[in-house]
Structures are given as C-alpha cells and as structure tokens.
Amino acid sequence: MLEIKNLHVAVGGQEILKGLTLSIADGEVHAIMGPNGSGKSTLSYVLAGREGYEITQGSVLYRGQDLTTMAPEERAAQGVFLAMQYPVEIPGVTTMTFLKTALNAQRRARGEKEVDAVGVLKLVREKAKALNVPEEMLKRALNVGFSGGEKKRLEILQAAVFQPSLAILDETDSGLDIDALKLVAQGVNALRAPDRAMLVITHYQRLLNYIVPDRVHVLSAGRIIKEGGKELALELEARGYAQIIKDAA
Amino acid sequence: MTSLAMLRADERAKAGEAFAARGLPHRRIEEWKYSDLRNTIGANDVSAAGSVAWSLPHTPQGLEVLDLSQDEIPGWARAHWGKLRGQGVMEDAAIAFSTGGLALRVPKGTAVREPFHMNLIAGGHGRVLIVLEEGASLTLVETHDASQALVNIEYEIALGANATLQHIRRMPNAADAVRVGTVSATLAKSACYRGHFADFGSKLSRLETNLTLDGAGAEAKLSGVAVLAGKTHADVTTHIKHAAGDTASTQLFKLVAGGQARGVYQGRITVAEGANKSDSRQTAKGLLLGERAEIDLKPELEIFADDVKCAHGAAIGDLDAESLFYLRSRGIPEREARDLLIHAFLADAIAEIEDEGLRAEIWRAVEAALVYAEAAP
Ligand SMILES: Nc1ncnc2c1ncn2[C@@H]1O[C@H](COP(=O)(O)OP(=O)(O)OP(=O)(O)O)[C@@H](O)[C@H]1O
Ligand SMILES: [Mg+2]
Numbered sequence: 001m002l003e004i005k006n007l008h009v010a011v012g013g014q015e016i017l018k019g020l021t022l023s024i025a026d027g028e029v030h031a032i033m034g035p036n037g038s039g040k041s042t043l044s045y046v047l048a049g050r051e052g053y054e055i056t057q058g059s060v061l062y063r064g065q066d067l068t069t070m071a072p073e074e075r076a077a078q079g080v081f082l083a084m085q086y087p088v089e090i091p092g093v094t095t096m097t098f099l100k101t102a103l104n105a106q107r108r109a110r111g112e113k114e115v116d117a118v119g120v121l122k123l124v125r126e127k128a129k130a131l132n133v134p135e136e137m138l139k140r141a142l143n144v145g146f147s148g149g150e151k152k153r154l155e156i157l158q159a160a161v162f163q164p165s166l167a168i169l170d171e172t173d174s175g176l177d178i179d180a181l182k183l184v185a186q187g188v189n190a191l192r193a194p195d196r197a198m199l200v201i202t203h204y205q206r207l208l209n210y211i212v213p214d215r216v217h218v219l220s221a222g223r224i225i226k227e228g229g230k231e232l233a234l235e236l237e238a239r240g241y242a243q244i245i246k247d248a249a
Numbered sequence: 250m251t252s253l254a255m256l257r258a259d260e261r262a263k264a265g266e267a268f269a270a271r272g273l274p275h276r277r278i279e280e281w282k283y284s285d286l287r288n289t290i291g292a293n294d295v296s297a298a299g300s301v302a303w304s305l306p307h308t309p310q311g312l313e314v315l316d317l318s319q320d321e322i323p324g325w326a327r328a329h330w331g332k333l334r335g336q337g338v339m340e341d342a343a344i345a346f347s348t349g350g351l352a353l354r355v356p357k358g359t360a361v362r363e364p365f366h367m368n369l370i371a372g373g374h375g376r377v378l379i380v381l382e383e384g385a386s387l388t389l390v391e392t393h394d395a396s397q398a399l400v401n402i403e404y405e406i407a408l409g410a411n412a413t414l415q416h417i418r419r420m421p422n423a424a425d426a427v428r429v430g431t432v433s434a435t436l437a438k439s440a441c442y443r444g445h446f447a448d449f450g451s452k453l454s455r456l457e458t459n460l461t462l463d464g465a466g467a468e469a470k471l472s473g474v475a476v477l478a479g480k481t482h483a484d485v486t487t488h489i490k491h492a493a494g495d496t497a498s499t500q501l502f503k504l505v506a507g508g509q510a511r512g513v514y515q516g517r518i519t520v521a522e523g524a525n526k527s528d529s530r531q532t533a534k535g536l537l538l539g540e541r542a543e544i545d546l547k548p549e550l551e552i553f554a555d556d557v558k559c560a561h562g563a564a565i566g567d568l569d570a571e572s573l574f575y576l577r578s579r580g581i582p583e584r585e586a587r588d589l590l591i592h593a594f595l596a597d598a599i600a601e602i603e604d605e606g607l608r609a610e611i612w613r614a615v616e617a618a619l620v621y622a623e624a625a626p
Pocket of ligand 1: 011014036037
C-alpha cells in the first residue's frame with residue numbers, strides 16, 4: 001500500500017525528516033509514536049501533499065505510484081485521507097455542504113457517479129449516528145466553534161464517509177473523552193479491510209488497546225529508531241522515550 | 250418663463266459656477282483619496298456628458314413616478330427638490346449638467362409590494378428624488394447597462410417617520426466606464442434605509458452614501474460586495490450621521506480584488522452631541538486574490554456623545570492557505586476550494602438582502618465576476 005524509502009524532508013530550509021523508511025502492506029495497521037517535534041505531523045502532511053515541505057531525498061510510493069507528484073486533491077481521490085492533528089476551522093461553509101462537495105469531488109475524479117443531496121444526507125446521517133455526532137453539528141460552519149473532541153470526531157466521520165484506502169490519523173485520540181475514544185476506535189476499526197491500510201500517530205498506548213496495530217514504529221528526530229509489534233507500545237509507556245532513544249543510539 | 254423654470258435655471262447656473270470653481274475631485278481631497286477622478290477623466294468630458302436615461306419597465310401600484318423636466322411639478326416634489334443634497338462637487342456637476350430628473354413618491358401609509366426596477370440605459374448626469382411619506386415603503390432595484398462612458402447621479406432621499414426604503418444597486422463590470430454616485434438621505438423617526446450595493450468594477454466607480462439619522466429609532470442598514478478583476482476599481486464611501494439619539498446603523502462590506510484591481514471602503518460614523526444610546530456597527534473586509542490587487546479600508550469614528558455603542562472592524566487578507574489545503578486534502582480541486590472560500594467570505598454581506606430572488610441575482614453576478622477576478626492578470 002505505502003512504501004516510504006529514505007525520505008528526507010525540509011521545512012523552511014531546515015531538515016525535519018532525515019531518512020525515514022517505512023512500509024505498510026494492504027490490510028495492515030501501523031502505529032507511529034515519538035516525542036514532540038520528532039516529525040510525526042510533518043510525515044502526515046507530506047503524505048497528504050501540503051505545500052512548503054521539500055522532499056530533498058527518497059521516495060514515497062502509494063500502490064506503486066509516486067505519491068509526491070500528485071496534488072492533494074488527487075491523493076484524496078485516490079484514497080489517501082489524513083485526519084489532522086489540528087483540523088482547520090472554515091467559517092461560512094457548513095459541514096454538510098463541505099461533506100457533499102468533497103465526496104462528490106472525489107467520486108467525480110474517479111469517474112464515479114455523483115451522489116445526490118438526499119443520498120449524501122442519508123449516508124452522512126448513518127455514519128454520524130454511529131460516531132455520536134449530533135445532526136446539529138452538521139449544520140454549523142465546518143469546525144467553527146467545535147470543541148477539540150468534536151473536531152476529532154468530525155475527522156473520523158469524514159473517513160467513514162469517504163472510505164479511504166490509506167487513512168493517516170494524526171493524534172486523533174488527543175482531546176477525546178473515554179467514551180468518544182471508544183466510538184472513534186470503533187469507527188476506525190470499521191474501516192479495517194484487506195484492501196485498506198492505516199497509519200495511526202499517537203502518544204498514548206491506550207488508543208492501541210482499541211485499534212490494535214500490526215507494527216509500531218518509534219520516530220525520533222526524523223528517523224525511525226525502533227520497530228516492533230504491538231508490545232512495543234507497552235514498553236514505551238513503561239520506559240519512556242528517553243530510555244528507548246538512548247538504547248537505539 | 251415660469252417661476253419654476255427660472256428657479257431651475259438659477260440652480261443649474263449656481264451649480265455650474267461651483268463646479269467650474271472647484272474642478273474635479275482628486276486624490277488630495279481626503280474623501281477622494283483612493284479615487285482620483287481628475288486623473289481619470291477631463292472636466293470637459295464631464296460638462297459635456299448630458300443627461301442619463303432610465304428604462305422603467307413597470308410602475309408598481311402605490312408608487313408615483315414623475316419626470317421633473319416638465320413645466321409644472323407637484324408641491325411634494327418642489328418641497329424637497331434640491332434641499333437634501335450635500336456639498337459634493339459631483340453633486341454640483343449632476344445638477345449643472347443634467348436637465349430635469351426623476352422623482353419617486355410613495356404616499357403616507359402605502360407599502361409598495363413589487364420592487365421598482367430602474368435600469369440606466371444612457372450615460373451622463375442624473376438626479377433622482379425619492380420621497381417616502383410617513384409609514385410608506387419601497388424596494389428600488391437599480392441596475393446599469395455596462396456600456397456607459399460616464400455616469401454621475403445624485404440621489405436625494407427623504408424618508409418620513411416609519412418609512413422604509415430598500416435600495417439595491419447592482420453595477421456591472423465596465424472596464425472603460427467612469428461611474429460616480431452620491432446618495433443623500435434624511436431619515437425621520439423610526440425610518441429605515443437599507444442599501445445593498447454590488448459593484449463589479451469600472452475604470453473608476455464610486456458611490457458615496459451620506460445618511461442622516463434625524464429621529465429616534467431611525468436605522469441605516471448598509472451592506473455591499475465588490476468583486477473586481479483586471480484594472481477595475483470600486484469605491485464605496487459612507488458617512489452616517491447619528492444626529493438623534495436611539496438611532497442604529499450597521500454596515501457590512503466585503504471586497505474581493507483580483508488582477509490589478511482596487512477596492513476601497515471608507516466609512517465615517519458621526520455621533521452628534523446628545524445622540525445618546527446610538528448603536529453603530531461597521532465591518533469591512535477585503536480579500537486579495539492576486540499580488541498586484543489592492544484594497545483600502547478606512548473606517549472612522551467621530552463621537553460627540555457619551556452614551557453610545559460602537560463596534561467596528563476592518564481586515565484585509567489573502568485566501569487562507571491552511572483552509573485551502575484542508576479542503577484540497579479532502580478531494581476538492583483547488584479552483585473549487587478557492588470558490589468555496591470566496592463564497593463563504595461574501596456570504597454574510599449578500600445575506601443581508603431580504604428578498605431571495607434579488608439575492609440570487611446578486612449571486613449570479615458574483616459567480617460571473619469571479620471567473621474574471623480569479624484569472625491571472
Ligand atoms: N513550518 C515550519 N517551519 C519551521 N519548522 C517547522 C515547521 N513545521 C514544523 N516545524 C518543526 O519541525 C519539527 C517537527 O514538527 P512536527 O509537527 O512534525 O512534530 P510532531 O512529531 O508532530 O510533534 P507533536 O507530537 O508535538 O505533534 C518541529 O521541531 C517543528 O518545530
Ligand atoms: Mg504532531
């Protein structure tokens with residue numbers, strides 16, 4: 001699904017990712033953990049195609065295609081989805097209108113038939129219900145005035161509506177209360193399928209109790225310094241990053 | 250000559266002298282700082298422009314429409330004629346160089362249901378007198394053909410107690426035209442003037458709105474959008490004077506400029522001494538679509554009363570890069586994402602127009618204008 005090789009990325013002339021290698025096979029869920037500022041969000045933005053991230057070395061293949069040359073909207077249409085650590089507030093655009101526009105833009109780009117207003121409403125309602133997103137939120141301007149947890153839930157609602165092949169979740173668990181965390185994890189697990197993959201960025205092992213990863217990677221200073229199975233998350237929680245980083249050095 | 254004709258000749262002669270003495274306004278005159286008329290058109294072209302012509306397809310029931318070039322005019326028109334104007338030199342020009350004019354009246358207690366459409370079909374100078382008597386109401390939809398070289402109109406508006414005038418003014422894009430308008434309105438107790446302006450730019454386009462809230466409960470509600478492309482210009486200048494207490498004014502203007510276009514909003518609010526419990530709100534925002542576009546916003550407050558509420562804000566920016574990325578990362582193509590954000594930017598100003606059909610017309614014009622504003626040069 002995703003193959004990142006020796007990726008070097010600079011932001012504003014400063015190298016943030018320094019030779020990152022990571023591959024995720026179809027059907028797998030991988031977790032990335034790492035200290036603040038290690039480059040986790042940078043990686044997620046690079047995968048989603050945000051401007052201002054200069055790839056100085058290395059490659060990113062998504063389903064065998066070079067992802068780096070594709071526009072963000074093209075990536076989305078091809079099934080890449082990033083649940084952002086800090087979802088953006090967009091005044092004047094209602095959430096429902098946004099969902100409809102985005103879904104149909106993706107479908108159009110893939111040569112699929114657009115879904116009419118009634119169809120979108122039905123789909124969104126069904127998914128919203130499962131995630132406990134109140135109908136009223138869908139009528140409000142996108143993310144405007146939403147609480148931290150509401151924003152995160154809305155990101156997962158989008159994943160549920162768009163059904164991406166590769167979902168990257170950047171700290172979707174932070175800001176969620178315990179019940180919301182379970183709901184969101186259920187939503188994410190519902191997306192698991194043999195032809196899909198997920199990259200879950202988190203600081204907390206707790207999320208990984210619900211979304212059980214196939215692999216865990218530890219990112220530090222722009223490099224993967226340690227990898228392992230789901231038990232690595234427990235080790236991190238017990239020993240802290242400093243110790244693990246020291247071991248790896 | 251009838252005495253009326255003599256009066257008129259005298260008024261025009263005086264205005265002509267004033268115009269000759271003062272000349273065309275230019276950028277060193279504060280109110281014209283961003284709209285240098287002297288640099289745009291010659292004084293001779295102005296004095297030779299003649300009178301405008303309106304197409305008035307339908308007169309709705311309850312409205313009286315009068316051509317003021319005729320020999321006899323009724324008392325109500327005579328009572329107000331020339332008395333409401335301000336001191337602007339372009340008002341002098343309108344009076345000096347136009348013959349006659351158009352007068353509208355809605356008698357006491359009459360609500361005119363259908364909108365009155367005024368479409369300008371020939372350029373030049375024009376005068377419009379609007380008298381809404383106590384409790385009367387009218388919606389005026391003013392549009393202009395795009396082909397006029399010079400248009401200069403002076404509006405004199407008297408709103409009686411509890412009268413409501415809704416004035417919608419839609420100016421199409423006309424890259425070579427020079428368009429100037431001056432609205433002077435006086436509002437009696439609990440009268441309301443709603444001005445909704447859409448300007449799609451010309452070589453120089455400027456509308457100055459001077460409103461005097463003269464009686465308690467009087468209210469001014471102004472909103473407007475400009476969507477500009479190429480080298481066009483649009484300037485909306487307002488001066489709202491809270492002359493009496495318990496008066497309210499709201500202003501909401503949104504300007505979008507692409508290419509090398511220039512959008513201007515200047516808004517002065519004066520709260521006179523003793524005009525306590527006045528409430529004024531003023532918001533103007535500019536959105537720049539290109540590096541060579543320019544927007545100038547100048548809100549001003551002059552307060553001589555102690556107990557007033559004033560809120561004002563002005564901001565200019567580009568399309569937000571983070572918002573754009575967010576939308577694109579959800580599969581919305583760049584062009585469509587930009588459109589969505591521009592629409593969101595303009596929406597609240599257009600939503601001020603109460604009538605759904607009129608709102609839709611403005612939106613259609615906005616869509617068309619955006620295609621050009623988004624194109625590079
Ligand atoms: N636009 C930028 N300009 C300069 N430096 C940047 C920019 N964006 C990110 N950085 C830097 O890159 C480094 C990695 O940031 P990133 O957001 O990827 O960290 P993170 O691992 O997601 O951290 P956190 O756990 O706090 O979310 C940080 O040192 C950050 O300050
Ligand atoms: Mg981060």
